[in-house]
Amino acid sequence: MNKQVIVSLLLCLPIAYSNAATPVAEKILANGLKVLVKEDHRSPVVVSQVWYKVGSSYEPGGITGISHMLEHMMFKGTDKHPAGEFSRIIAENGGDENAFTGQDYTAYFQTMEASRLPVSFELEADRMRHLHLLADELKKELQVVTEERRMRTDDNPQAKMGEHFNAMAYSNSPYKHPVIGWPADIANYQVEDLQAWYQRWYAPNNATVVVVGDVDTKAVFALAEQYFGGLKPSEIKPLKPQTEIEQLGVRKMTVKVPAKLPSLVMGYKVPTLTTAEHDWEAYALEVLAGVLDGGSSARLSKELVRGKQLAVSAGAGYSLITRLSNLFELEATPAEGKSVYELESALKAQITRLQLELVSAEELQRIKAQVLAGAVYERDSGFYQAMQLGMLETVGLGWQKADEYVSKINQVTAEQVRQVARTYLREDHLNVAYLEPQPINGQTQNNNKKEEK
């Protein structure tokens, strides 16, 4: 009974708050650039992000990773500003800046004292259409990206397993290849490749500008018009769908790398908010992920890490905001004396239980409470809010989905969770990778050296 009271309190509290919060304002310029503004006057700061609809899932074979490479080259100068100027000007204005590339997007951001927003707009508008791609700069930056790949993937056993796992799990979906690209592709980018990629995707009608902070919406729209309004749009040809074919049976692999601990990754093919036939299926999968791994009281921690002590760590993950269907993943590292196979059985037993039994009211209430609280906590960060809007817009769902999230999660029932477990977490659509540690000491491996020369 006590719980009922608490949950009903939660249900009204943040929603009441969200009604009072500033709404998002949208304006589309004549050249197709979409501008989103969310005022947040808690501190005299502004976050400005430019999102392009291009990422590794847009890339054909042979030039994988080129979106990420181009992201690096975007700091290498324009007609107006030579290489290094961009960062120097932002720094001089007290700004922080960076950029990131994912499967479905490439984004650039600055955070600055609110009055400096024009500085950011001027520079971003300039490099949206006037980038200088020089062979010498590419040559150096290619080395940098190769070092980045070594650091993130090649020398990290878990990351390496993840890369091999995706390559196995997807048959024809472009989610098959890594965001940073395959080594042979990285080594062979030509300036023309980057030029063509830039021409094809970097245009106002393929971008969204998101501004969150201590600004006046009308003034931001006027600034956007002033700096971005004159940019020419491009003809953006639609992407081919590359819809993943149906998987016809479980796939398993072993990844042998120098490491100390064995581990396990499992992934079921599932739809996302973009590809699900009904929205509720994606929200039900999100809740299902929370049942397994929404904190220390969730089933994986409670039953596998503590309870049976089969794992030193265990997790589940699902991203509902992606352009294409993806994987519902489970990851775990066995406890001393336990094998990856015992752990695999235990994880599968968890899935079976979700298919047979309804999740308890207590679990559903806990997840809903966390989601409601999370909606308040995330307002603490302007950057996070901008990120959410930019991502939703860029994968094609529309930023309006951000406002629906809490209520959609609230509507998910125990029956729906069981139903998506039955429909999508099927053995025939499962992929499994085992990391099998190889000795580290006294061993030298230089297979990875070949690509470098």
Added chain:
Amino acid sequence: MRFYVYSLMLLLFSQSLLATAKIDHWQTPQGSRVYFVRTEGLPMADIQVIFDAGSARDGQQFGLAALTAGLLDTGAGQWNADDIAQRFESVGAVFGAGSTMDNASVSLRTLTDKALFDKALDTMQVILTQPRFDAADFQREKSRTLAGLKQQEESPGDLASIAFYKALYGDHPYAHPDSGTLATVTALTEQDLRRFYQQYYVAANAMVVIVGDLSKQQAEQTAEKLLANLPVGQKPAELPDVLMPKQASQQHIEFPSTQTHVLVGLPGISRKDPDYFSLYVGNHILGGSGLVSKLFDEVREKRGLAYSASSAFIPRLKAGPFLVSLQTRNDQTSQALQVLNQTLAAFIAKGPSEAELVAAKKNITGGFAMRFDTNKELAGYVGMIGFYGMPLEYMDNFKQRIEQVTVASITDAFKRHVDPALLQTITVGQRGK
């Protein structure tokens, strides 16, 4: 930098809530210090209790402080780990406990609605005052720590860092890794943890940080409630001073990675060192300012030798490290190391140019508002001010202190604090490849 994984980026990104954040400070009847900042607009609060109980207090039992903090929420009062997790998560609260070299902290992020807030706070209070350290929980968490220690051995970066601290600090309590070693953690017992808890988790050794939408009275009650049942105890003795290494050294660890991790440095400064601002601004120019620093320019922009190249002073209660680091393809290690050392030596010899100093000041002061524009960042700042005993006006005076730095003060401070003849160098990777 230019990350393609956004979660990492959020770390880089530091922001600033109230340009005029007013810190309220008082002591509880038991002598714990309380630091409170009221922020409005969001019905939430961040609460932290910090103890001088980090790994520097491990003695010879390396890993003791970390495991003690890690055990707190696995059983307390009448609740086991499941009950505790359920109590927090059912009200949407986020709880954490952990330790660094200098301190141990217990933190809570919660909504401020009374029913939710009270349940979260009650739970935190019991965790702080009645942890159980049950044998079964202890054995499990110990095994998990040992697994984590094994995993460090597959990371060239982790191995380099462990060797670096050992080279800098010798027998000082900062020398060992805060999660301990396989041998020392294996030898720990739950009785050791209980003793450590009883000695260090006491009111006289505690401080509280509260940032959020609470009244002063609510903040007073919160601090009072959290700590009232802790024994007063006493503050631990001051840590020993750090001795500088007697000479430069170079150590290589062979590892089958594609890159070599390079760390160069020496013991730097304590948080209260009068040279802090000169070294901070100087280091910002040398290697602390991300995409525009001298090291980044020399190593990455001019030569493409590494993805990241940076330097930092990490001030602690006693002299924390000055650290320069990069990672590069194995066969480029000596070239990269040479560029690193030349860049550092030139900076120590000549200091920055006037133009570089002006640009750095503009960046630091122009971005001042972004240093604490979220509750989370603000709580971090206030915690630092409280734990290291900085003046309450620290944030108010920050810009002025930055403006007072000169080329001469930077050059002078670097000469006194960074002697190239004492630099410790660690490389981890494949030699001659």
